[in-house]
Structure formats: C-alpha cells, structure tokens
Amino acid sequence: MTGAMISVPQPQAASAAAFCLRLLRRQLVLGLRRPVDIGNPLLFFAMVIALFPLGLGPGPATLASFAPGILWIVALLSNLLSADAVFRSDFDDGSLEQLLLSPQPLYFSALAYVLAQWLLTGFLLALLSPLFALMLGLAPVAIPALAVSLLLGTGVLSLVGGIGAALTVGLKRGGMLISLLILPFYMPVLIFGSGAVQAALGGVSAMPQLAVLGAMLCLAVALAPLAIAAGLRISVDS
C-alpha cells in the first residue's frame, strides 16, 4: 500500500522565517501608512513630560533629580497606550483567525507582531529620549545609560504588553483592564530601568542594572510569545 500513498507537500523549514519576515513587513507597512499612530505615543511622551515642570515646579535642580524616574514612567505609560492596539484591528477584520489557522508556528508570528510594535514605539522613543532628557536637564553622563536602558526595557514592556493585549483583545471593554493586568509586570522593569539611570548619574557603572534588563529581555523573548499565543487562541475562541 505504500506505493499508493499520496505525497503531501511538506512546508519548507525556511518558510516559517520567510512568513515571519513577511508578517513583520506587513505590520510595519500598515504602521507607516498611518503615521498618526506612530506619532501619537511620541506626542504623548512629549506632552506628559511638559506636564511635570508645571506640576513639580520649573526649578532645573528639582527636574534634573526627578528626570530618570519621569522619563521611565512616561515611557512605560506611552507603551501601555499603544499595547492595546497590537492585535485589535486584525482581530476585528478576522485576519487574526486566519493567522491561527495557518500552519506557521504561532510563537514566531506573535514575536513578529510584538517586534513591529516595538520598532514603531519603544525603539523610536529610545532614539528620541536624549532630546527629552536634555529638556528635563538630565546630566549628559546619564544619557547613554538612559537610551540603552530604554532600548532593552521597552522590549520587555512590548512583550509583556503583548500578553495583556492577547488576553483582552476579544473583550469589548479591554482598554482599562489591560493596564490592571500588565502594570504589575512593568514594575520590575521600571525599578531596574530608572536604577540604571540613577547609577550613571551617581557616577557608578550602570552595567549591573543593564545586565538585569538584558536578562529580563531574554526571559521575555523566550516565554512571552508562548503566553501571547495561548492568549490569542483563547480570545479568538470567544
């Protein structure tokens, strides 16, 4: 009977990588077609930073001492703002369902979605952060530590935010819930992120904190896509 077997075309090993690149490209193109969506988190970042001198008083010394915390908290909030939208439109038009039905591993697809979101928010934020740091009067020695800690830290934030987004995308009132779910997980990132900037300000090496952030990023890359995939399957079922 072996001769009569129908040969099924096996998916190539390389096709998963190609699929993910294509997915990443699609997400980036979709993002770039709507520049307002990219601009919004950055504008939010700038506006909230402008609120602090009004609230805390414009004294340069006060602002400079609060700058590491302010910059990190605002980065966290602007990430939170954009996390909800990662899967929303694809869930609404049904393409998320197609993605779950496709034979490609969902782990890498989830990673591609999050990577696209991070490139359009956290990455740009980290690149622009020196400008905002100077506006708040942060000492220039701490600026490299700020940029690197934001680069590493926003990656973790995007991955964890993806879990929250995946779990709440099927819900009509997911917006407020997502902040309740994922802010507890943002707190360790905030501790080490602002800690790195504080250390650099104090003239100490920021490497220990950056190393911890790097470790968190590795852990999040390894585990978060699994949780995102599980969350998406649950949400699409509903």
Added chain:
Amino acid sequence: MWSFFHKFGSPPWLYRISGSILRWLLPLTLLALCAGAVWGVLYTAPDFRQGNSYRIIYIHVPAAVVALAGYYVMAIAGAVSLIWRMKMAEVAMRACAPIGAALTFIALVTGSIWGKPTWGTWWVWDARITSMLILLFLYLGVVALYEAYDNKALAAKACAVLSLVGTVNIPIIYKSVDWWYSLHQSASIKFTGESTIDPSMLYPLLLMIAAFYALFTCSLLLTMRADILQREAATTWVRRLAAGESG
C-alpha cells in the same frame, strides 16, 4: 494512582470528599488558630527591642507566607486546568484569587499597624512592602479578568495563562527582603541554617503558619463547594442533595 487523579475531575466525588475533609479540618483549624494566638500573645516573652508590639507577627507573617504560597496553588491549578482540561482545577484556581487577595490585604494592613510603633510610620516604599502590594494587584487582576469574560470557560483559561505568567514575579517578592536591604527586617526563619528567632517565639509562630495553611485550605474547599453546586445546579445529584437536605 491515575484513577485517583481522575476522580478529582468528578464534581460529586470532590463535593463528597471535601465535605468529609472539612468535617474534621475546620474544627482543627479553629482550634489551632485559637491555640496559636493565645500562646503567642499571652505566653511568650516580650521582644527585647520591640517590646510587646512584635506580637502582631503571629498574624502578619502567617498571612504573608500563605498569601505567597496561595499564588503558587492558583498557578499550579491553572496549569493543570490548561494541560489536562480539568474543570475542577479551574474551580480551584478561581477560588484561590479572592482568598489570596484577602490574605495579602491582611498582611499589608497588619504590617502597617506593626510599622507605626516600630518604625514610626504607617507606610514606606520598601521593596518587600511594595512587592506585596504588587501581589495584591496580581490577584485582583485575575479576579478582574475572570469577571470581564462573559464566557466563563474562556475566562478560566485566560486566568490560568495570566496566573502562570505571574509566577515570574513571585520569586522576586520572596527574595526582595534579602536583595534590597531597607526598613523591613530580613527573613528570620530559615530552613537551612540557624533561625534568628528565639525558639519560644518560633513555636507559636510555626503553629500559626500551619493554622493559616489549614485556614486557606478550608476557605478554598468551601469556595469550591459553593462553586460546584452553582455549576452543577441542573444535575440530578445536586437536586437529590437539595431535596435530601431540605426534606
């Protein structure tokens, strides 16, 4: 062994067995709670530095210990419900969240009451205290997520994923006292090496910890029984039970 494991998936069996466990566990828990409290409060010497105010340790530490352990129970029940699709594990996981939140709240409040006479402040942003507050938010997040879903079967799955994700934070909370040295004293009871607490104070504390574990088990079983009855309200065994108890 596997047949024993499979029995846990049967609501009537679990209802019956939890009833017979509660029949002796509940009085035992109350006895241990009273004995531990009386022993701790009346029959131990005052602390040489903190005087009598340290006696709140007999509620504070057990509540904190069981609140952390409860998170693991919730996550393990969540994992079991995801892997083996056991409905009763879902029930257990769901029951853990409000109980754990209540215990975390008790630990925070008693810690705050203890903090006023010893540190002179109700609240500090210390690593252990802040991370316990995060634990409260983690529990409340699970409750909120469960309530947000209309389909309760999916709600349980989503909560299971969330509670598994949350386990990443628990070791950080456990070790926060040792990693960030600040106002909160470091761990006094150690399983390896010498404890830094006098045996006369340690024994009532251990009794209270055991009593709180039993209290957690009792609350868990009682909540689960109520949930089982609600889920199975339409089945014959529940109807027979209701008829038998009322008639």
